[in-house]
Amino acid sequence: MELDYRNPGLRLDQAKNATSGQIGWESPSNIAIIKYWGKYGDQLPRNPSLSFTLSNSLTRTSISYAPRIKGEPKTGLNLKFYFENKLNPDFSKRVEKFFSRLKDIFPFIEELDLEVHTENTFPHSSGIASSASGMSALAMCLCSMEQEIFGTLADPEEFLQKASYISRLGSGSACRSVYPGLVAWGKHQDLPPAADLYAVPLEETQIHPVFQSFHDDILIVSRGAKKVSSSVGHGLMDGNIYAENRYEQARRGFSELLECLQKGDVREFGEIAESEALTLHALMMTSRPPFILMEPESLAIIQQIQSYRESSGLPLYFTLDAGPNIHLLYPDEIAAEVDTWLRETLQPAIGSIQIIRDKIGTGPQRFA
Numbered sequence: 001m002e003l004d005y006r007n008p009g010l011r012l013d014q015a016k017n018a019t020s021g022q023i024g025w026e027s028p029s030n031i032a033i034i035k036y037w038g039k040y041g042d043q044l045p046r047n048p049s050l051s052f053t054l055s056n057s058l059t060r061t062s063i064s065y066a067p068r069i070k071g072e073p074k075t076g077l078n079l080k081f082y083f084e085n086k087l088n089p090d091f092s093k094r095v096e097k098f099f100s101r102l103k104d105i106f107p108f109i110e111e112l113d114l115e116v117h118t119e120n121t122f123p124h125s126s127g128i129a130s131s132a133s134g135m136s137a138l139a140m141c142l143c144s145m146e147q148e149i150f151g152t153l154a155d156p157e158e159f160l161q162k163a164s165y166i167s168r169l170g171s172g173s174a175c176r177s178v179y180p181g182l183v184a185w186g187k188h189q190d191l192p193p194a195a196d197l198y199a200v201p202l203e204e205t206q207i208h209p210v211f212q213s214f215h216d217d218i219l220i221v222s223r224g225a226k227k228v229s230s231s232v233g234h235g236l237m238d239g240n241i242y243a244e245n246r247y248e249q250a251r252r253g254f255s256e257l258l259e260c261l262q263k264g265d266v267r268e269f270g271e272i273a274e275s276e277a278l279t280l281h282a283l284m285m286t287s288r289p290p291f292i293l294m295e296p297e298s299l300a301i302i303q304q305i306q307s308y309r310e311s312s313g314l315p316l317y318f319t320l321d322a323g324p325n326i327h328l329l330y331p332d333e334i335a336a337e338v339d340t341w342l343r344e345t346l347q348p349a350i351g352s353i354q355i356i357r358d359k360i361g362t363g364p365q366r367f368a
């Protein structure tokens with residue numbers, strides 16, 4: 001039976017506990033190795049994807065809630081949205097759109113006055129996608145509100161599954177941020193629990209220790225707004241003549257990646273990661289209209305990574321999201337060498353560049 005979270009019982013006249021309070025969650029961004037690119041229906045992925053949840057690139061969000069004051073309009077949302085302590089109408093619109101999709105799942109959100117405060121630990125204009133951390137932080141807050149008011153989400157597994165499902169409705173990749181470590185989203189025969197409606201974490205036994213402390217250093221090539229929004233990018237896959245082959249490639253890559261994560265094969269992992277990143281960019285280049293999302297520095301950095309790998313024999317790899325920033329992927333055991341290379345070779349070759357040091361992380365944390 002299809003999972004259906006619609007629940008008309010979650011109205012304040014059914015509340016078991018206090019109907020005002022404050023909830024806060026900090027939730028991380030994630031970096032996909034097998035990329036989600038192409039969607040249909042209600043935020044459903046065209047192919048399975050697999051990512052690392054990060055540790056330092058976080059969104060910190062709190063929601064204060066109180067029952068509507070008598071005489072105020074009883075229908076629709078009443079939401080004030082603050083980003084870095086300032087009312088932010090642009091972000092507010094996106095959050096309102098997200099919340100209005102949830103009114104059959106959380107009917108109580110239309111019976112409350114809501115004030116949302118949010119901030120990112122990474123620089124706002126760094127070009128890092130904040131939708132995964134931002135939408136998952138909101139979803140965690142809403143699920144905690146349900147538990148606080150109605151007591152209906154006490155089971156931690158059910159809580160996270162629902163939070164992942166809700167996150168997906170806000171932004172596809174956000175559903176993976178709810179879990180620690182390596183996380184899969186989208187059904188695949190080699191991972192029976194995997195589903196299109198929510199993400200699932202890989203078990204510890206499926207991940208070789210070398211991948212349990214992996215690094216992701218993000219080299220900020222451009223701080224500007226994205227050239228193409230993810231939604232437009234996903235939409236372009238519908239007319240892309242390579243689409244079906246791409247989805248097949250992702251399914252195969254997913255199988256191969258599961259195998260090398262278990263075996264601890266870092267080189268095979270790196271080859272898959274780079275092929276996925278370049279495929280994502282190739283898909284954008286072959287879309288109508290076509291887009292080039294890399295900058296000259298992106299390519300210069302990629303060449304530096306390749307030549308360092310050749311000369312040192314060390315397993316340093318890269319991936320990219322739908323933008324020009326380069327994510328350096330490497331195991332903890334070569335962290336000192338990579339640090340020296342960054343300072344002594346890369347920075348002098350391409351000029352000073354902002355680097356956000358990140359690592360595989362443990363998932364969202366509640367702070368209020």
Ligand code: DP6
Nearest residue numbers: 032035036171172173230231321322
């Ligand atoms: C390239 O999750 O941002 O980062 O569902 O439209 O919000 P929407 O898209 P989004 O797409 C992310 C795509 C990607 C690859 C990935 O994270 O898997």
